[in-house]
Amino acid sequence: TPFDTVILNADVATASDRYRADIGIRGGCIAAIGAGIGPGRETIDARGRLVTPGGVDAHCHLDQPMGDGSRMADDFITGTRSAACGGTTTVIPFAAQSRGQSLQAAVDDYHRRADGKAAIDYAFHLIVADPTPSVLREELPRLVAEGCSSFKVYMTYDDLKLNDRQVLDLLAVARREGAMVMVHAENADCIAWLTEQMLDAGLTAPRYHAHARPMLVEREATHRAIALAELADVPILIVHVSGREAVEQIRQAQGMGLKVYGETCPQYLFLTAEHLEQEGFEGAKCICSPPPRDRANQEVIWRGLDNGTFQLLSSDHAPFAFAGPHGKQAHGGDASFDRIPNGIPGLETRMPLLMSHGVMDGRIDIHQFVALTATNAARIYGLFPRKGTLAIGSDADLVIWDLGQPRTIRNEQLHHAVDYTPYEGIEVKAWPAVTLSRGVVVWQDGRYLGREGHGQFLRCDRPAPAQVRGRGYRGPLWQA
């Protein structure tokens, strides 16, 4: 038989196309798309159901070593399992350098954490926390060439943050090497100052996390990051954008013709700062940075997904258990807000939430859904067209959707190792019926069928969207 698997009667949606077809899979790749393409060893009848590319979750944290005594609940086994059950077939977590560590050592360590464990394919972003001369001159150019072609820069968090000069050095390397730079944009000194004021006043509960990180600290850092990228004349991507003020900065830069990309996350669509105000320590469950804002800002984020301001919707899955000594309560069940690990889980719920409340509620169309959850991430991080679309030659990573059956998100039904979901109780009208990773069924009718070690490490190409267009600052250095 010519195909390993044939998917019959698919209603296929990609970022650009919509058609009815059968899909023939051979050797883990899509080998044919057409009408009546003939038998396979296995057949899956999609029965006219919607079929989309598997999700590319380009911002998640798995088994990332923490500097503060906390520990992430999800490793590559449970994290990729959870992703697969929610329709995501590629994850890009972070190989994080700690200060004093070489970047290569961070990557080697991270490969050891991933090898043989992942159920779906994965690539690595880098986090550069210590941009030494050897990192800038040797390690980064080599790692970019070897397939880690994106790195994240932090403007906040004491153990990660870089100053403007260091960010400029890294932007210059990105320009030279063709890498994509992601920026966590919050003003560290403003946050430190506000935090000190609040702790001195005895305002220590989880809710004050949001008050220590108001929108203006995000707006200022976003503006500054964009200005630094304009000066270095290189594209930049602002991650986990939370609300109107940062959106306005990005929008203005895009209007000037700068290549500024934007990412947002479900927490900024479905949570507000009020979630941090729950009884006792419960608010810690929704502590992430930047914090969720208010309803009006949720609407601004929805609009940005629809109108092209944002290219990416990622989970920023940062899995800390609520109970136990390693997660949210690593420093006690009454820790002040500044000592609570930041981040929330969301790998499994990202795609169903956006399909349900984005597409089915009429806020975005199906092609924008695919672009935001898969295609753009593959393009922006150098994995396209192997990932992020359904085309002949692409990996057979796809989701067959069940759009009929309303359900309520319950953590007990999720597959991560975190003991809560911030989306508990939210209704969704969509969930993957089947997820395929390189032609292999990893999720079907409510059962996880994935296998540790099926997932492969992906080398990312130099992304086309990182290419310099020369629209930034043009000083005498550039004329030489």
Ligand code: URP
């Ligand atoms: O609070 C968050 N977002 N934690 C995850 C780490 C990061 O900055 O993305």
Ligand code: ZN
């Ligand atoms: Zn961040």
Ligand code: ZN
């Ligand atoms: Zn993150």
Ligand code: ZN
């Ligand atoms: Zn809705």
